[in-house]
Amino acid sequence: MRTLVQLSDLHFGRVDPELLAPLRTLVHTLAPDVVVVSGDLTQRARSEQFEAARAWLDSLPRPQVIVPGNHDIPLYDVVRRFVLPLERYKRYITDDLEPTYVDDEIAVLGVNTARSLTFKDGRVNQGQMARLRARLTELDPALTRVIVTHHPFDLPQDYDKGDLVERAPMAMQVFAQCGVDVLLAGHLHTSLAGNTAARYQISEYAALVVQAGTATSTRGRGEVNSFNVLRIEPERVEVDRYGWDVVEKVFRPTATDTFFRTGNVWAPHTDGMLAAGI
Numbered sequence: 001m002r003t004l005v006q007l008s009d010l011h012f013g014r015v016d017p018e019l020l021a022p023l024r025t026l027v028h029t030l031a032p033d034v035v036v037v038s039g040d041l042t043q044r045a046r047s048e049q050f051e052a053a054r055a056w057l058d059s060l061p062r063p064q065v066i067v068p069g070n071h072d073i074p075l076y077d078v079v080r081r082f083v084l085p086l087e088r089y090k091r092y093i094t095d096d097l098e099p100t101y102v103d104d105e106i107a108v109l110g111v112n113t114a115r116s117l118t119f120k121d122g123r124v125n126q127g128q129m130a131r132l133r134a135r136l137t138e139l140d141p142a143l144t145r146v147i148v149t150h151h152p153f154d155l156p157q158d159y160d161k162g163d164l165v166e167r168a169p170m171a172m173q174v175f176a177q178c179g180v181d182v183l184l185a186g187h188l189h190t191s192l193a194g195n196t197a198a199r200y201q202i203s204e205y206a207a208l209v210v211q212a213g214t215a216t217s218t219r220g221r222g223e224v225n226s227f228n229v230l231r232i233e234p235e236r237v238e239v240d241r242y243g244w245d246v247v248e249k250v251f252r253p254t255a256t257d258t259f260f261r262t263g264n265v266w267a268p269h270t271d272g273m274l275a276a277g278i
Contacts, residue, residue, distance in 0.1 A: 002106045004146070005032040006228040008186025008212035011071065012053040013043030015216040019225055019244060019251075023215060024059050026242070026251050030229060034101050034108055035060055038186040038212060039069025039150025041093060046074075050092035057093070065099045067110040069150035069187060070120050086114070098131065106232055107143045109135060113151040113165055122151025122187070123166040129174045136178035144232050145180045152185035154199050154209040156192045163188065172196065176205040179264060182230070182237065183207050189214040189221040191228070193239045193257040195266050208259050208266040210239055226254070235261045 005027055027035065037057070042049035057064065072089045086097070099110040111132060113122030136145060151165045153172065165171065175183070183196070192211035196202075213226035225244040230237055236258065243254040258269040 002033045002103070002144075002232045003030060004034050004036060004106070004108070004230040004232060005030055006036045006038060006184050006210065006212050006230065007215045008038040008150075008227070009040040009069070009189055009214035009217055010037070010053060010056075011040055011043045011214065011217035011219065012056070013046065013049040014218055016218050016225065018249065019216045020056060022250055023227070024056070027060055032061055032229075033103065033106075035062070035064045036108065036146075036148050036184055037064065037066040038148050038184055039067050039114070040071040040186060041066070041069070041089075042072055043217075044074070045072050045088055047088055047092070050088050054092045063101050065101050065108045065110050065148055066094055067099070067112055067148050067150055068093075068097070068114045070114050070122065073114055086112075098128075098135075100135065102139065102143070105144065105234075106146060107136075107139050108146045108148060110148045113149045121162070121166060122149070124149075124171050125167065126170070129171055133174050133178055136180070141179070142234070144182070144234060144237075145178070146182040146184060146232075147175065147180055148184045150185060151187050152209070152211055153183050153207075154192070154194065154196055154211075156188070156190050156211070159188065159190075169200065172200045172202065172207075175207055176202045176264070180207055181261065181266065182232075183209050184212070185209075186212045186214075189217070189219060190223060191226055191241055191255075193241075193259075193268075195259070195268070197265070197267075204264055206265045206267065208237055225251075227251070237261075237266070
């Protein structure tokens with residue numbers, strides 16, 4: 001089993017500083033095999049915000065797989081936005097926009113969905129998918145395959161489909177062909193654990209989708225600050241959601257969802273599975 005901690009939407013420049021030390025302590029206590037940060041490390045992509053994000057990330061366990069979000073591209077500095085959109089991200093965080101972590105049980109691969117030409121939306125392109133396919137093809141088929149993006153491939157109920165990654169159907173075909181198991185994303189500041197079966201009706205394939213809320217931002221959008229812990233086995237993934245207790249000033253487990261894989265289909269645990277001894 002591997003333990004993965006998913007943090008998202010840190011938004012340094014607009015963080016609640018009260019959360020930083022308790023979150024850091026808890027992440028160390030969880031002893032993850034890998035820490036994932038699914039984008040929006042900063043609020044406005046300013047140097048001092050990246051410096052603060054970098055310092056805090058350096059206090060967390062490694063290895064780390066980090067991808068940028070739309071807030072990590074300058075908004076008001078138009079020249080930098082279109083000429084050097086991720087220059088500060090590369091300088092302070094990492095110049096690897098396709099980070100990878102692989103061990104003998106899991107493979108975690110990052111994909112950059114942040115773009116200069118949109119203010120908040122995300123996109124993938126054919127070149128990225130070709131490179132991702134090549135990377136996935138080289139992996140041991142027994143590994144559980146996890147993709148990390150900032151923008152989501154699926155959505156909670158009542159969200160407009162415009163919030164999806166552009167060209168998502170193209171990417172989902174690649175994921176299906178390459179046996180991708182888990183899709184991690186942020187962006188919405190809303191938590192979700194489910195599968196892709198309803199939105200993408202691909203024969204004999206459904207990936208597990210895990211959406212993270214904002215770990216440290218003051219912009220909760222109706223949810224408390226939260227993050228996810230995934231405990232990954234070859235045919236079973238447990239997703240624990242930790243939420244901020246505003247009274248006790250600690251992060252506590254607030255929900256657990258368990259998913260099982262049959263062939264290339266991930267589905268939530270049901271009472272029928274329990275009765276069958278699964």
